[in-house]
Amino acid sequence: MPDATTAGGVLLVVAIVLPVTGILLSFILGGRQVERIALIVLSSGLAVASVIFADIWRTSHHLIYIVGDWPPPLGITLRADGLSAAMMVAIAIVICVVGVFAHADFDARAQPVETRAPFAFWVLLMGIWSGMNMIFIGGDLFTLYVALELLTFAAVPLVCVDGRLETLQAALRYLLFALLGSILYLVGTALLYGSYGTLDIVLLSRQAHMAPATLVAAVLMTIGLFAKTALFPLHLWLPPAHAGAPAAASAVLSAVVVKGSFFLAVRLWFDALPGILGPTGAQLFGALGAAAIVFGSVVALRQQRLKLLIAYSTVAQIGYLFLMFPLAFDTATMQLQSNAALTGGMLQAISHATAKAAMFMAAGLVYAALGHDRITELGGIARALPVTIVAFALGGVCLIGLPPSGGFLAKWLLLKAAVGTGQWWWATVIVAGGLFTSGYMFIVLSHALVPPREPLKLSAVVPRYQEAAALGLALFSLLLGLLVLGPIDVFQVGRVGAMTAGVR
Amino acid sequence: MNDATLFGLCGAALVGFGLYGLITNPEPLRKILAFNLLGSGVFLVFGVISRRAAAAGLGGDPVPQAMVITAIVVAFAATAMAIALVLRLFEATGRATLGSDGPADKGNA
Numbered sequence A: 001m002p003d004a005t006t007a008g009g010v011l012l013v014v015a016i017v018l019p020v021t022g023i024l025l026s027f028i029l030g031g032r033q034v035e036r037i038a039l040i041v042l043s044s045g046l047a048v049a050s051v052i053f054a055d056i057w058r059t060s061h062h063l064i065y066i067v068g069d070w071p072p073p074l075g076i077t078l079r080a081d082g083l084s085a086a087m088m089v090a091i092a093i094v095i096c097v098v099g100v101f102a103h104a105d106f107d108a109r110a111q112p113v114e115t116r117a118p119f120a121f122w123v124l125l126m127g128i129w130s131g132m133n134m135i136f137i138g139g140d141l142f143t144l145y146v147a148l149e150l151l152t153f154a155a156v157p158l159v160c161v162d163g164r165l166e167t168l169q170a171a172l173r174y175l176l177f178a179l180l181g182s183i184l185y186l187v188g189t190a191l192l193y194g195s196y197g198t199l200d201i202v203l204l205s206r207q208a209h210m211a212p213a214t215l216v217a218a219v220l221m222t223i224g225l226f227a228k229t230a231l232f233p234l235h236l237w238l239p240p241a242h243a244g245a246p247a248a249a250s251a252v253l254s255a256v257v258v259k260g261s262f263f264l265a266v267r268l269w270f271d272a273l274p275g276i277l278g279p280t281g282a283q284l285f286g287a288l289g290a291a292a293i294v295f296g297s298v299v300a301l302r303q304q305r306l307k308l309l310i311a312y313s314t315v316a317q318i319g320y321l322f323l324m325f326p327l328a329f330d331t332a333t334m335q336l337q338s339n340a341a342l343t344g345g346m347l348q349a350i351s352h353a354t355a356k357a358a359m360f361m362a363a364g365l366v367y368a369a370l371g372h373d374r375i376t377e378l379g380g381i382a383r384a385l386p387v388t389i390v391a392f393a394l395g396g397v398c399l400i401g402l403p404p405s406g407g408f409l410a411k412w413l414l415l416k417a418a419v420g421t422g423q424w425w426w427a428t429v430i431v432a433g434g435l436f437t438s439g440y441m442f443i444v445l446s447h448a449l450v451p452p453r454e455p456l457k458l459s460a461v462v463p464r465y466q467e468a469a470a471l472g473l474a475l476f477s478l479l480l481g482l483l484v485l486g487p488i489d490v491f492q493v494g495r496v497g498a499m500t501a502g503v504r
Numbered sequence B: 001m002n003d004a005t006l007f008g009l010c011g012a013a014l015v016g017f018g019l020y021g022l023i024t025n026p027e028p029l030r031k032i033l034a035f036n037l038l039g040s041g042v043f044l045v046f047g048v049i050s051r052r053a054a055a056a057g058l059g060g061d062p063v064p065q066a067m068v069i070t071a072i073v074v075a076f077a078a079t080a081m082a083i084a085l086v087l088r089l090f091e092a093t094g095r096a097t098l099g100s101d102g103p104a105d106k107g108n109a
Helices: A010-029 A034-059 A082-102 A116-137 A141-159 A165-196 A201-207 A212-229 A238-244 A247-272 A279-301 A306-328 A340-370 A386-400 A406-420 A424-449 A464-485 A487-492 A496-503 B003-024 B028-052 B062-093 B103-108
Strands: A063-066 A077-080
Touching: A010 A034, A010 A063, A010 A077, A010 A116, A034 A063, A034 A082, A034 A116, A034 A487, A077 A082, A077 A116, A077 A201, A082 A116, A082 A247, A082 A340, A082 A464, A082 A487, A116 A141, A116 A247, A141 A165, A141 A238, A141 A247, A141 B062, A165 A201, A165 A212, A165 A238, A165 B003, A165 B028, A165 B062, A201 A247, A212 A247, A238 A247, A238 A306, A247 A306, A247 A340, A279 A306, A279 A424, A306 A340, A306 A406, A306 A424, A340 A386, A340 A406, A340 A464, A340 A487, A386 A406, A386 A424, A386 A464, A406 A424, A406 A464, B003 B028, B028 B062
Parallel strands: none
Antiparallel strands: A063 A077
């Protein structure tokens, strides 16, 4: 079944090239124009992502673009299935809202002289988006390696965009973890190419069989991706990097960037090598996820600072993403199945992206208003910034998994899969994680809601539209659960597993 | 033992040295050097794979060669960025270490 470029395939190229064009134009036109360029790129990028999503949902067919008409294994294919479409549109929404939010902190035309931080921020934001889109639609493992590197090179400087000492250290630590991760991934691609003579995901999924080289390659690539996703115990770089960055940057890093390497892990195991991950491997992935949930939550409960608490909460929520591996594993066929557990896992990624971005933005506003983010001294903030605290609380509702939030739907699907496959221990972990999350949300909110001991002096006035941006994203994450009434099936469109099953 | 095997073993040894250095050295600069050693090993493995898959009349399979050129560029860019960060850190503090100022630092040192 030779693949051919489909009707809307050229849109995939646009999705990657558009942010890159924005970056190049920014360098030509200079720092004064960069925000205007970024806003044009952001809005048109959202439109492109929406069109791709609508197209895939309507036709139930994936989009394919063969670069330069060279078919694989020699050429490169861009392929968008339901997973890519859903992730693309969710990430586009998050990045656009962050763009609105960041206007206050990175307004290129506010200062009398041109400064470096706004230019760096907007260029890196577009770079991250380009890398993410490439990860979502790249059709072979080496293209995905390049995309992963683009993403890292855009994300690391974003950590230290304000140039403070501790953020420099955090960025360097992040970069060293990321370099180890990417080189391990590269060894894996070399071994897979040596074994099968192709890196195209569809071709690989037909040929791949259990062999020592394949197993070693898969394990190395997975360790590399785990280091980049900050899955326990490779999470050490994440809390200082995400908590130290400016609010808008933290939101992007925590909501968007870690999802890139996670998505790659899903592509690798579900699409390229569906039969390689045995039951032991699946249980091991789940165990690491469970350890991340417990460890991240317990450490989050003990944090003194709001941004660090949210960063450790990210460590915990990443754990949920990896619970879908044992739940999607079918012991009858010994393969990972693209079933409801996969939908639940991807939905968890999307709802975490929206909720966590809203929470980081809210925490940034609290920090800006108070001049600190010590949790015990938050008293009175709920009266001073009611919209911000509501946004924070709604984000927490989504993370806890209360209906009708996206987190609820995701965890419900995962729980159902856990009960359905008789793996009750994962159900325990999911429920316990929800309890932990409500624990640390309650700590923050109980401090925020008490009246202050002395009248609260705000050190800065928080712009309305920033509060609105955080609230908007939080509401989106809250209403994501209503997806069940609409395009929930889009996750299953054009799955490689489903395709090969049809062929057999 | 033919050429490909010899170079493959060399690549494997370089990967091993690099990985050991990257994990055990606390100094960022040494970590960056170890990363480059590790990278060289991986590039050598790519070369071996290209050689083994050579079609008749060709010195090697060109696809891994194209990949390794891309990978070298990426590794070069990564090294440049890491060095820039280390230099910036050195300017700010007078020493280029990942100081231990938080509980999260222990595991990496």
